[in-house]
Amino acid sequence: MALEGSIEEFGLPEIFQMILLQKKEGVLRLTREKTTLFIEFNQGQIISAGDGEGDARLADNLIKAEKISSDQLKALLRAQKRDNQPLARALVQAGHLPADEVKKLNRILTEETVFSLFEWKSGSYKFEAKETSYDSQLIEPLSTDSILMEGATRTDEWPLLKKRVPSTEMVFEVLPKEPAPAPADEESEKKEEDSFESMANLSEPEEEEGAWLLPWIDGKRTVQEIVDHAQMGTFPVFKALSELISQGRIKAKEESLKSQRKKSGFTFKELSRQQQIIRIIFNSITIAAMVIFSIVAFKSVYVTLSNAVQPILEMRTLRAGIERDNLLFALDLYYLRYGRYPDALQQLTAEGLLNSKRERRIDLSKWKYELTGNTFRLSSL
Structure with missing residues (x-):
């Protein structure tokens, strides 16, 4: 049977079992409402799981754990684009984290995604057979069989844990x-010392x-x-x-x-948006200063209105700058998701990367986009 259908009819454990038994290689796409997750398999074992933005998730985790600073992340992103490599590899090469720690973190992030799927009671799935690969220094395949057993255990225990x-x-x-109670008397203490159980238990007490x-x-x-x-x-x-x-x-x-x-750290997307906001604020202050200067410098209302044309042109330039920043941000997100830039700007809309009200108003036909290898040029027409 084709590996495509409804989760209600064919549960996730059964899907995982089939992939494991047949030692399949490819990507399982799982969709529920607006959420889409991808699980990569290699010889039936899980090598990655997430929403397709693994670098962003890894960066957010490291920032929240205070493993790297925002300045270090900015430098890593520049190195990542320059060398065309995953963020995990850039982390190791820059000396921020050893490979073993990155491997452990990748395993935890993958497990978190997979185990969250055991709560899904509805949705759809589709498995696409394709060649997959992974960096053995940074990724350790997860045993699908062990994941299934652990997932069943967690499903049973979660309700009690969430109550507490x-x-x-x-x-x-x-x-x-509280200190442990003292023995009732010397005789009882002696009996305890001479008991078979106490003679056998010569090791240190186990950690609680x-x-x-x-x-x-x-x-x-x-x-x-x-x-x-x-x-x-x-x-x-x-x-x-x-x-x-x-x-x-x-x-x-x-x-x-x-x-x-005070909240420590911020997300990867907030960091990228922060850079846009700084540019927008700077441009806005510049335009406002020019408008004020135009009003104050000329006594005549007529002259003032005549010279107001220049600020209007500047406002148009500002709007074009804002649109350019939004497009650059969407292009960066596309690159992080697929490891390359799109062939055309229209792909940004198709991938849902231009979703805000302001971004949907951008007329892509007024922008010239040229892709050359792993770089691009973006200019307004």
Whole structure:
């Protein structure tokens, strides 16, 4: 049978099992409402999963975890475009992260995407057989069989975990650990020391379940911030929090500190938009200064109105500059998604990269776009 159809009729576990058993190679496209995710398989094993913008997701994760700064990210993006390579490889070559840490992070991001799919009860799927490849230094294929078993376990446990930790905006604090009770008397202590069980247990006491998360719980970080900084995945963090709650080691703070704390970091798209906003503000200030100068410099209203033509022309130039910035941003997003620039500007609209009200008003026929190899030229007609 063709690997295409409805998730209601043929569940995701069955789809994964078929791909695994037949050791297929290709891309599984999953769509639900406005969400589309892609899972790449190599010999039936999962090598990547996401929305097609893996570099943007990796960058956002590193910024939130404070692994790199905004200036470092800007330099990495320039190097990435220059050398035409994935962001993960640029990170390693620049010395920001070792290859093993990048491999671990790629695995966690892939797992997070795949496990989120187990909550899908509707949607459609389509598998396209095609050749896939991966960098073995930065990507470790995930066992599809293990993913299926772990996914079933997480599906069963998630409802209880979310009852104990209902919001990612919650803030937890560590409670003082109560000392262990002293023995009732010397005789009972002696019996304990002489018992077979105590003689057999000569090792150090095991660490309490969930204790690995305690260093991240400081009474200030929200649950989402703990997930971002611990870089262990959402489910392991929620499970550890639930275990620590059961042990009486932590408790939720009554007041939220989120409003008192300054947000650290920003997303990859916000960084790109920030650059556009700076240019727009600079151009706006320049035009406003010219208009004010024109009004003040001339006494006559007639002369003032006559010279107002120049600011009007400048406003048109500003609008063209804004349209150019929007097009450049959309071209960068297209490059991050496909590793190349589009053949024509109309592909930006087809891919949904010009969605805002202002972007939809751009007349693409008034722009000249020339693609040369891995670079392009963009100019207004």
